Amino acid sequence: MFETFCQRLHSSKPFVTVEITPPHGASMDGVLEAIKASGLQEKVTGFSVTDNPLARLKMSSILSAIRVQQRFGKPVIATMSMRDRNKLSLQSSLLGANDFDIRLILALTGDPAKFSDQPEVKGVLERDSTLLLSIIYRLNNGFDYSGQPLDPAPRPIYPFAVSNAYAKDMKHLQKRMVKKLDYGARAIITQPVFDLDNARELLEIFEEAKGLSVRETAKEAELILGQFPVVRARTATFIDDKVPGITVPKAIIDEMNLAAMDGAEKEREVGFTLSKRIFDEILALHPKVHLMTHNRFELCANLMKNIV
Incomplete structure (x- = not known):
C-alpha cells in the first residue's frame, strides 16, 4: 500500500490527499460516515490526520489514523507534533504506530501552546520537527535515538515535513526546506497556496533546495502544494488573521466579502468558483495537492469531481 502511494507521489498522475481533523470527543464514527x-475515499490518493491543531484538544492523531486506514484501506499520514511529546514519547508512539501499519508520518513543531483551549497548557518542545525526522532516520536504520538496536526493527517509515507557502524573504524559507530535506524528509507539504505565481516560486526554490541538500534521499523528494478552499468570507478572514503561517490574498478576501453582502448562497457560489479555479490551475501546474477543509468532505469531493 505504501509503496504504491509513494509511486503515485513520484508519478505525473494526480496525487491528492485530504486532511482530517479528529473530533473533540471519543469516537471517529461520525467523521468516517461523513467521508x-x-x-471521497474513492477519489483520493490518501488521507492525513491532524494532531491537536492550534493546540486545541482532539482525539489522538495516531489512533484516529488507524481507524481511517483500517476503514478505507487508503494510506494515512499521521501528524506528530513536537509541542506535546519528548524523545521517549515520540519513539514509543512511532513504534506502536508501526505495528498498526501507520508508517507515513508528518513531522510538525506544532502551533504554540498559548493558542490552546485547555487551561495552563505548556509545550514540551525538546526541539523543532527536525528532532522527529532524525528519530525516524535512526528507526529506519534499526536503532533507537540512543543507538540501541531495536528487536524487531520497524518496517520503513516515510517522513513528511511542512513549509510555509510565503515569506518576505523566500530564501529564508528555502533554507528551512533544505534543513528538513537534510534530516530526511521525503516530501514537504506547504501551507495553502492561493495563486499560481506563489506556486511557481515555491516549486522553483524547492528544486534548488533539493540540489543544496546533503541527503541522498532529497533527490527524489517531492513538494505537495497545500490548498484551503474558501467558501465563506469569515473563514478567509479568520485563517488570514489567526492561523500561523497562512496568508490569504486581500483580493480573495475582498471578493468574498462583496459576495457575502448578497447573501449566503451567493457567498458559497463565489467561494466555490474561486476555490475550484485555484484548485484546477494548481493541479494542472503541479499534480500534487493536499486539501485542508476542516472536514468538509463533500466540498473536497466536488472539487475533485472531474479527476479520474
Whole structure:
C-alpha cells in the first residue's frame, strides 16, 4: 500500500490527499460516515490526520489514523507534533504506530501552546520537527535515538515535513526546506497556496533546495502544494488573521466579502468558483495537492469531481 502511494507521489498522475481533523470527543464514527457519504475515499490518493491543531484538544492523531486506514484501506499520514511529546514519547508512539501499519508520518513543531483551549497548557518542545525526522532516520536504520538496536526493527517509515507557502524573504524559507530535506524528509507539504505565481516560486526554490541538500534521499523528494478552499468570507478572514503561517490574498478576501453582502448562497457560489479555479490551475501546474477543509468532505469531493 505504501509503496504504491509513494509511486503515485513520484508519478505525473494526480496525487491528492485530504486532511482530517479528529473530533473533540471519543469516537471517529461520525467523521468516517461523513467521508463515506461523500464518496471521497474513492477519489483520493490518501488521507492525513491532524494532531491537536492550534493546540486545541482532539482525539489522538495516531489512533484516529488507524481507524481511517483500517476503514478505507487508503494510506494515512499521521501528524506528530513536537509541542506535546519528548524523545521517549515520540519513539514509543512511532513504534506502536508501526505495528498498526501507520508508517507515513508528518513531522510538525506544532502551533504554540498559548493558542490552546485547555487551561495552563505548556509545550514540551525538546526541539523543532527536525528532532522527529532524525528519530525516524535512526528507526529506519534499526536503532533507537540512543543507538540501541531495536528487536524487531520497524518496517520503513516515510517522513513528511511542512513549509510555509510565503515569506518576505523566500530564501529564508528555502533554507528551512533544505534543513528538513537534510534530516530526511521525503516530501514537504506547504501551507495553502492561493495563486499560481506563489506556486511557481515555491516549486522553483524547492528544486534548488533539493540540489543544496546533503541527503541522498532529497533527490527524489517531492513538494505537495497545500490548498484551503474558501467558501465563506469569515473563514478567509479568520485563517488570514489567526492561523500561523497562512496568508490569504486581500483580493480573495475582498471578493468574498462583496459576495457575502448578497447573501449566503451567493457567498458559497463565489467561494466555490474561486476555490475550484485555484484548485484546477494548481493541479494542472503541479499534480500534487493536499486539501485542508476542516472536514468538509463533500466540498473536497466536488472539487475533485472531474479527476479520474
